[in-house]
Amino acid sequence: MTGVPSLAQAQAREADLTNNDFFRTVKASIRTAPNAVVDAVAPGRADNPKNVKRVEGILPAAQWEYLFPRREASYTYTRFLQAIAKFPAICDDYSDGRNADAICRHSLATMFAHFAQETGDHNRNDTVPEWRQALKYLREMGCDETGPGCGYNTECADPVFNKVWTCGKNADGSWKKYFGRGAKQLSYNYNYGPFSQVMYSGDQFKLLNEPDLVASTWLNLASATFFFVYPQPPKPSMLHVLDGTWVPNQVDKTAGTGNNFATTIQIINAECGLGTEKQAAQNRIDYYKEFSRELGWDYSNEQLSCATMQRFGSGSSAAYNIYWEKNWNVGGDYQCQLVSYQTPYNALIEGQYAKCVEANWGVTLR
Numbered sequence: 001m002t003g004v005p006s007l008a009q010a011q012a013r014e015a016d017l018t019n020n021d022f023f024r025t026v027k028a029s030i031r032t033a034p035n036a037v038v039d040a041v042a043p044g045r046a047d048n049p050k051n052v053k054r055v056e057g058i059l060p061a062a063q064w065e066y067l068f069p070r071r072e073a074s075y076t077y078t079r080f081l082q083a084i085a086k087f088p089a090i091c092d093d094y095s096d097g098r099n100a101d102a103i104c105r106h107s108l109a110t111m112f113a114h115f116a117q118e119t120g121d122h123n124r125n126d127t128v129p130e131w132r133q134a135l136k137y138l139r140e141m142g143c144d145e146t147g148p149g150c151g152y153n154t155e156c157a158d159p160v161f162n163k164v165w166t167c168g169k170n171a172d173g174s175w176k177k178y179f180g181r182g183a184k185q186l187s188y189n190y191n192y193g194p195f196s197q198v199m200y201s202g203d204q205f206k207l208l209n210e211p212d213l214v215a216s217t218w219l220n221l222a223s224a225t226f227f228f229v230y231p232q233p234p235k236p237s238m239l240h241v242l243d244g245t246w247v248p249n250q251v252d253k254t255a256g257t258g259n260n261f262a263t264t265i266q267i268i269n270a271e272c273g274l275g276t277e278k279q280a281a282q283n284r285i286d287y288y289k290e291f292s293r294e295l296g297w298d299y300s301n302e303q304l305s306c307a308t309m310q311r312f313g314s315g316s317s318a319a320y321n322i323y324w325e326k327n328w329n330v331g332g333d334y335q336c337q338l339v340s341y342q343t344p345y346n347a348l349i350e351g352q353y354a355k356c357v358e359a360n361w362g363v364t365l366r
Helices: 007-017 021-030 035-040 050-058 061-067 077-086 100-119 159-164 189-199 205-209 219-229 238-243 250-255 261-269 279-295 352-361
Strands: 323-326 336-339
Touching (some): 050 077, 050 100, 061 077, 061 279, 077 219, 100 238, 100 261, 100 279, 159 189, 189 205, 189 219, 219 238, 238 261, 261 279, 323 352, 336 352
Antiparallel strands (some): 323 336
């Protein structure tokens, strides 16, 4: 192709470069339901999506109340079901013989163990055991919109980082704050931006400009299900780790990663590789055992420790090329190429190729 392509040509190029089994598999796992479907979800509703019904069968409302008695009021059972509904691949059916109920139990136990570490009260003097103190915090402790610190804003002042995920500003010219919010404690502009793209039809700026929506709306739980299904090269998604879709290669096996709970600790917070278990990782393991027992998942043959596990690297089978970047190669004028490092242009979201071409080559496609 020579010269500036038409919009139709750019769309055809995008379709061609993503027309393979890998993209079809990953796109199926990160697909989202329309917000009209999500908004209609309610406990016990006959027309709830099938994955929501599976979760309701495994985790009824009364058990949610039992498991999370210290939760902040905004973390409701209805909102959790909505967060599940938004990402239909969570607790979905499998057509290849995999046990969907077992994978769902495994997934919920994993999510809840991480909830307990990220947002738990960790109060050993409480009459409620620590593993049931999850979802205590909606916003990171000691952080608020107007107070000092807790901004996670070093990237905002960096012209390179801020060009990729441009931080929002307050009326006084100060940066918006991207401290931990929600069940997963979503942090940093480079996480708020991608989450915003998925939740708002490719608009990365909605949550960069209004980050507290991640705390004040049902996004407080959807941010966790988003993180559960999305790969972050060179790390696979937690869902694909647990359901076996991700197949570790020899580099991964040498690093100690595999299809188990321990690998999800490495994915969420890299609390591994010290030779002995960090306290935070041990907490996650302890909580996971309790939630597994409650939800009917047998973890007895599963690797739980990540003490000797190394970080994911470029040699991992999960070092996917899922971002669009300017094609710097000879003959690559007015084109973008697939890369593994994060850019604002996610190839898993339709239409991002054209945006990459326009932004990197200074043109408007028609």
